[in-house]
Structure formats: C-alpha cells, structure tokens
Amino acid sequence: DAGVIQSPRHEVTEMGQEVTLRCKPISGHDYLFWYRQTMMRGLELLIYFNNNVPIDDSGMPEDRFSAKMPNASFSTLKIQPSEPRDSAVYFCASSLYPLHGYTFGSGTRLTVV
Amino acid sequence: GENVEQHPSTLSVQEGDSAVIKCTYSDSASNYFPWYKQELGKGPQLIIDIRSNVGEKKDQRIAVTLNKTAKHFSLHITETQPEDSAVYFCAASKEETSYDKVIFGPGTSLSVIP
Numbered sequence: 548d549a550g551v552i553q554s555p556r557h558e559v560t561e562m563g564q565e566v567t568l569r570c571k572p573i574s575g576h577d578y579l580f581w582y583r584q585t586m587m588r589g590l591e592l593l594i595y596f597n598n599n600v601p602i603d604d605s606g607m608p609e610d611r612f613s614a615k616m617p618n619a620s621f622s623t624l625k626i627q628p629s630e631p632r633d634s635a636v637y638f639c640a641s642s643l644y645p646l647h648g649y650t651f652g653s654g655t656r657l658t659v660v
Numbered sequence: 661g662e663n664v665e666q667h668p669s670t671l672s673v674q675e676g677d678s679a680v681i682k683c684t685y686s687d688s689a690s691n692y693f694p695w696y697k698q699e700l701g702k703g704p705q706l707i708i709d710i711r712s713n714v715g716e717k718k719d720q721r722i723a724v725t726l727n728k729t730a731k732h733f734s735l736h737i738t739e740t741q742p743e744d745s746a747v748y749f750c751a752a753s754k755e756e757t758s759y760d761k762v763i764f765g766p767g768t769s770l771s772v773i774p
Contacts, residue, residue: 551703589764589765589766589767590704590764592761595761603761640703648706648709649694649696650706651696651705652703653703
C-alpha cells in the first residue's frame with residue numbers, strides 16, 4: 548500500500564483565496580482524521596470521519612473551515628476565505644479503529660500571504 | 661477533557677547513550693498510550709503503544725513503561741543512533757466508546773550527537 552496520500556505537498560496562496568487540501572486514506576481504513584500542526588499549538592485534531600460520516604468536528608476553528616468525505620477513498624479540507632493565521636502543516640491520517648495506531652500522510656504545508 | 665504534558669521539550673544525547681522522555685496525563689480513565697516519531701518534513705509515525713493492562717512493553721531498542729497510579733508513562737531509547745533524531749510525541753486516550761479522541765503531548769525534540 549502507498550500509505551496515506553496528501554496533495555499538494557506545498558501550497559502558497561494569498562489571503563482571501565480558497566484553499567482545498569486533499570487526502571486519500573489507506574484502503575480499508577474506516578477512520579480518517581485531519582490534523583493541523585503549528586509550533587504554538589502542536590498537533591490539533593480538526594475533524595474525523597467514520598465510514599465517510601463526520602463524527603467530531605469540534606476542532607474546526609471557524610466556519611471558514613469545512614471538510615468532506617464523499618467516498619471511502621477521498622477527503623477534502625477546504626478553507627474559504629484563507630487568512631495568514633491559517634498557515635500551518637495540515638496532516639491527514641487514517642486508521643482501522645478509532646484508537647488504533649494512526650497512519651499519517653506527509654502533510655500539506657500551507658502558507659497564506 | 662484529557663491533558664497530556666511531556667518533558668523535556670528538547671533533549672540532546674551522545675550517540676550510544678540512552679534517552680528518556682516522560683509524559684503525564686490527567687484523565688484516569690485513559691487506557692491507550694501510543695508514541696509517535698516525526699522526522700523532518702514527514703508525518704508522525706507510530707513507533708510503539710501500550711495499553712493499561714500492561715506495565716511495560718519493549719521493541720528492540722525502545723521500551724515504554726506505564727504507571728497508572730501516578731498517571732505517567734515514559735519512552736526509553738537505548739543505544740541511541742543519529743537516525744533516532746526526531747520529534748517524539750506521546751498521546752493518551754480511553755477506549756470507552758468508538759468516538760474518543762487521541763490527545764497528543766507537545767512533543768520532545770531529540771538530537772543524537774555522533
């Protein structure tokens with residue numbers, strides 16, 4: 548298996564623009580997680596899905612953030628409009644069970660200027 | 661909710677020495693404790709985990725110990741090598757429902773000096 552695949556690896560955008568981050572989980576993993584990593588706040592869970600259904604989105608910082616999982620092999624995290632404080636590395640992870648070991652993707656480094 | 665603290669925040673050791681990273685957690689109901697290693701430019705990778713019915717677990721040069729009474733757990737790396745240099749995260753969660761979350765500590769940056 549190729550692991551969790553995220554795209555793009557790097558994204559630079561101007562403030563106010565829409566940003567879409569993409570994730571392909573490991574086949575057969577029923578749980579998908581979106582994390583944000585910054586120096587100040589560490590690893591923050593934004594949202595997670597079970598069988599394509601959002602279970603907990605309490606970590607989503609604002610209405611500007613939205614996530615979807617239209618099928619078992621694809622998820623998106625969208626920021627609209629983007630702001631400089633959204634600059635961070637965003638990770639997607641998947642797991643067989645909710646509290647089993649997670650497999651993380653390589654992340655998307657987002658810079659909003 | 662659960663809160664996980666981790667010490668030290670940075671750690672430098674000579675190659676061949678041992679490294680120890682300590683974590684504490686707040687929720688006494690937590691019973692699953694994974695450790696992740698994050699190398700530069702990569703996502704965190706699970707290296708070992710321990711559940712509350714076990715006090716210690718080893719895998720080659722790494723070991724974890726758990727003290728549920730004191731609510732702390734530790735990662736031990738023996739015979740450190742330069743490739744052990746990375747950021748290490750501890751985490752805690754409870755397996756009461758399918759919807760509980762893993763809470764990560766702030767991380768420890770380990771440098772192994774050749």
